[in-house]
Amino acid sequence: MTDHLLEVRDLSVEFHTAAGTVRAVQNVSWHLDRGETLAILGESGSGKSVSALAVMNLIDMPPGRITSGTILLNGRDMLTMTPEERRQINGATIAMIFQDPLAHLNPVYTVGWQIAEMMTTHGQPGDRARARALELLGRVGIPDPDAAMKKYPHEFSGGQRQRLMIAMALACKPDILIADEPTTALDVTVQAQVLALLEELQQETGMGLLLITHDLGVVAEIADRVVVMNAGEIVETGNAAEVYHNPQHPYTRKLIDAAPGKGQMPKERDRSGQPLLQAQKLQKHYGAFHALKGVDLTIMPGETVAVVGESGSGKSTLARAILRLDDPDGGRILYKGSDLMAMPPRDLFRLRRDLQMVFQDPTQSLNPRMTVFKLISEAWEIHPDILPKAQWKDRVAELLVKVGLTPEMAKRYPHQFSGGQRQRIAIARALAMEPKLIVCDEAVSALDVSIQAQVIQLLDGLRREFGLSYLFIAHDLPVVRDFADRVIVMKSGRIVEEGTVRQIFEDPVQPYTRALLAASLDPDPQVQAARRHAREELEQRIPA
Template sequence: MMAGHLLEVRGLSVDFHTAQGAVHAVRNVSWHLDRGETLAILGESGSGKSVSASAIMNLIDCPPGDIDSGEVLFEGRDVLKMSDEQRRQLNGKRIAMIFQDPLSHLNPVYTVGFQIMETMTTHGVSKADARARTLELMERVGIPDFGTKIDAYPHQFSGGQRQRLMIAMALALKPDILIADEPTTALDVTVQAQILALLEELQKETGMGLLLITHDLGVVAEVADRVVVMNSGEIVETGSAAEVYRNPHHPYTKKLISAVPGTGGMAASLGTGIRPLLDVQGISKRFGDFLALDEATFTVLPGETVAIVGESGSGKSTLAKALLRLIEPTSGAAFYDSRDLVTMPPKELFELRRDIQMVFQDPTQSLNPRMSVYQIVSEAFAIHRDILPKDRWQGRVRELLEQVGLDASHMRRYPHQFSGGQRQRIAIARALALEPKLIICDEAVSALDVSIQAQVIRLLRGLQERLHLSYLFIAHDLPLVRDFAHRVVVMQAGRIVEQGPVRQIFEAPQADYTRSLIAASLHPDPEVQAERRAVRELRREA
């Protein structure tokens, strides 16, 4: 490699020592980052991308972690050979990092202003100057009412605002390098677009190098100059964002690109004249003076996938919970097979829950960690005792696990012993145990890697074809909705602003809000995304 790079990683290897032996998390990794450049490290969970960044920031726990070999050169100096004191002077001031989940990395008992100021006072800035700089930063990253919000706590901000606060904290001392570890994964498309635009704008202002860790090819297409693709701890491909997308060489890169949603055909509408399985009429939910759900009306046909899309706070999850009576609707009706879910007495509702099941966003939280897979899936039979004799439970659990593509011999294992995609398959098996007719999927694949996400969607589609299932599919990933749904319901601020067949929504949207959502969605092809960006800028200037 040529000399003079702002940051250069040479032959880095990191091992983690476990009871089962050494895990080679990173193996002989080399790459570089220049000033003003954006380098994306692309790969799925377990690829080693975050471990590489943690080694740069000295965030690897040693033990069990061990940097086996390599150099990390910042302006020609090997940071791995620096003392702890030297690293403290470097981290935050010259090299900063923002994390995927800001709520986990912001201290809940301190105000956000204190936490941003602490970044500066630790490096010798006076409290008065630090507070003034904090107010300036909060305004710069777009925090409303920053003058009063400086004394607010993390839980008082939305997810997008918390990520903006993390960016403000990272940029407090104008670092030369910003490491962004999955900074937009859990954000809505419009908020994601705002965060990426903010990072790009701040980079132009300061000339910092941006190291972006992601599994999202759309994010790569939007902001990256170069890409490093990692798999199983190794670099398998490098090149410009356009080169890697247009002409991938490694099978793993090809697999990632082929799994990206939003480029396939769209499903045809099931047609008219079919009696709805679910007929929702004017469902509303009020929390005190706040109207969270305002007269939602739509239908779901047998064997149909209806997607509910919209940003956080639009009322999607409130709608799902109201339909399941996990919260009580304030008004309206929801007829399932001609019976009103809203007024149904508890005993009848209990029986009906066999027909309507739910798969939640985070299987780590929705699966009981103290129960084995067998206990989790068979719990439905224990609750609804008339479904299946106990001597047939094990055989049925085996069938269900095989149906969702899991090894039935693993039914005695516990949730923590499975990957995220496998845990979501367990959640789907649990939902299928009662042979439902309608499954509500609340962001069921949003936290999964792109190839695992594609596998789960293929599974759901296959189950729908075989079992004639209906899905109410809540999501903020519009390319995924485009590929999977038959019809789309668009929600904003608790109201349905538009609904229709998937082709109509994506090719001829009527509502301004729908158009803004689609415009903010990222395309994995850098050339297509560059054209979209140019159109956005022209509209902004106009």
């Protein structure tokens, strides 16, 4: 037998913190072969990303330390290599797609320059590198690649930035691609395109793909084998179908049971009475780009309205316009009958506590210099009538528990948490204001399935207890199916279809809506294989 392309043996990693030693990875062993996709599945904090960072030599040491193990690339231990040898490998032989694209794209350089730099650093001529960068932008689904080459990261949506990261990682045609939650921020159709692209590149190059994910649907679509991690340890391994249909460990069963989209659809809600919020004929331009084109929206008290659509469809722009974080260029926004566009600043300030938002990217929305306690309690400093200061500590602890964290975490800073854990902190901060409407912009997209289920259950419980309403922006259609009352489908700045969850999921009218539903992934590998086969047959019947 030949050596594995990449093999990790008895790897242990620990971090020394003020609160003590954290054993993030404990005696982990797995391997990856050429042309194979290995998925590492587990909750936030399970050690999946730390394992990948150890392979890339990207663990901060100190406070981190690899205490045992070997990492073999084509039989050679990378932990014994010199820094110069590792630099020749990273990017060229082993590349990585990171979970948080905005934190890993340089804001002062154009994206075309950054993708080309991946190749020029490893010796390719500049003109060839630029041509390859242009080709990659098209392959990962960026509109108008020629214009995109000259743009900066902030000019792209969250999903588009993730596609840029994928283009950078593929630039040097690596032997191994480590993908850390590569499709978390992508809508379902682009997710399907990206996964298909990765499979196509595997067939072309024999590349091994190490996929780190919390999404069982992605595992079902693309993974050959699965490694399930919990609390830094491997609890189960096997091929994707075996692990899903015959899990041997209670933790694996817990993950499978938490997968969304399998329960009963919400009953149709009574929509009589005065709306909580209305948007009428909203318009928004960014230069020549028309982001919103006459959008109408109504949210009733206690109602959850989901907005779905591809990246760049206008979902996040609609959310920011409604909250006046980015004033629209036309139209009206009515909250309990009062026009927010005509409201004086003092009245708008008082109203802010009623309207809260959980942003898509917690790394950017959480101040890195503030502890979790400070981040959550800051709202009570701004609005001191909400809660007496003597109760702040207990309330912060209560909110952290509600979102699946522990009270001891209040002393930490955002960088000490995983991506999913940071999003939970952002949700706790929004809940601190006791709002009437929470706008969730991909608020659960970064969460693993079991915590995602807990957070959705929490939001639903708060809705029933306090009469909360939600504007729920999401690309995860199974979550929308379980949680929303009504669904709005957006494309190119317009609403193309609207209806109850049952109407949209069981009897969609528009071809665009049907395409979104067809691209949604099922956690059952057998169901997903049949769905993909049907999709491929349909594509073959469509004339070129």
